[in-house]
Amino acid sequence: MQHPRVWPRGTKSATTAGESAAEPVADGALIAVFYAPDEPIATWIEDELEQADGARIQCARSMAAVVKALTLDPTPRPNVLIVDIDGLEPGELMELHSLRQLGWFGSLIALGTVPVDLRKSLAVDYVLAPPFHKNALRNAIATVRTPPATRRIPVIQISG
Secondary structure, X not given: OOXXXXXXXXXXXXXXXXXXXXXXXXXXXXXXXXXXXXXXXXXXXXXXXXXXXXXXXXXXXXXXXXXXXXXXXXXXXXXXXXXXXHHOOHHHXXXXXXXXXXXXXXXXXXXXXXXXXXXXXXXXOEEEOOOOOOOHHHHHHHHHHOOOOOOOOOOOOOOO
């Protein structure tokens, strides 16, 4: 399957073909999608994210919808995924692994008990273990969206 952002030469993009373009989003705006099969956890996530200023939040009803939203939907695509790992079935966990192979490299926040090997294989950025407290998810999002501090690398001058 061809990547959706690749346009063969001579074809018109969606904006020149007469379709309306997606509404622009500020560079720093939060665009997130979450998937939580357990209703109480989904409600907690919605409550945590509803206070984010200028954020676009999408609730996925299946893992297939998550994969589509992150890899196939038109831009702007979500840059943060929040997923309830404890609520996933084994097949859904395999679908979750396919995200990185399909080219999505955003931040992944996992909710629940996540073994170290699973954390590494999914490239999880942040894990929130139960019980889930107020503002915990908002703090996790702020953590993954803050760029890491840079370090000066010493330059060795070689004369010669």
